[in-house]
Amino acid sequence: MTSERTLSIIKPDAVAKNVIGEILARFERAGLRIVAAKMVHLGQQEAESFYAVHRERPFFNDLVGFMTSGPIMVQVLEGEQAIRKNREIMGETNPQEASAGSIRHDFAENIDANAVHGSDSPETAKQEIEFFFKADEICSR
Ligand code: UDP
Secondary structure (H helix, E strand, O other), X not given: OOEEEEEEEEOHHHHXXXXXXXXXXXXXXXXXXXXXXEEEOOOHHHHHHHOHHHOOOOOHHHHHHHHOOOOEEEEEEEEEOHHHHHHHHHOOOOHHHOOOOOHHHHHOOOOOOOOEEEOOOXXXXXXXXXXXXXXXXXXXX
């Protein structure tokens, strides 16, 4: 099997709760490596552009408002099946449906403020990683 990369975001609610370290530790415990990371505070246009695929959805404005409400931590995770593994560790979009022990079950309040983001396919992973990181900011072993 080949290693792949995915983009992970610790959203403003989880940063405000001071659980960055606890969330990153879960990725590491699952065998994923953090090969790039930084904190950013998204502006309105950046958030709109990142979530452009959801532009027509009723929650779009609230989502952009939430994602610009405070700093976020973005990281590239690398490992076998990193995309699927990350999404398992995250849990369902709605924390009320997320399995016990998942990040969203343990740290998220509701479907709007749901602690983390993770790419959902190889195509979006590539696009989302390039949105936040230049090639030379990613440090594989
Ligand atoms: N979202 C929301 N309300 C909804 C559905 C989604 O605020 O009813 C937000 C939520 O933050 C979610 C993001 O939009 O994480 C992207 O939605 P998606 O369905 O892609 O879920 P994810 O891939 O994050 O699990």
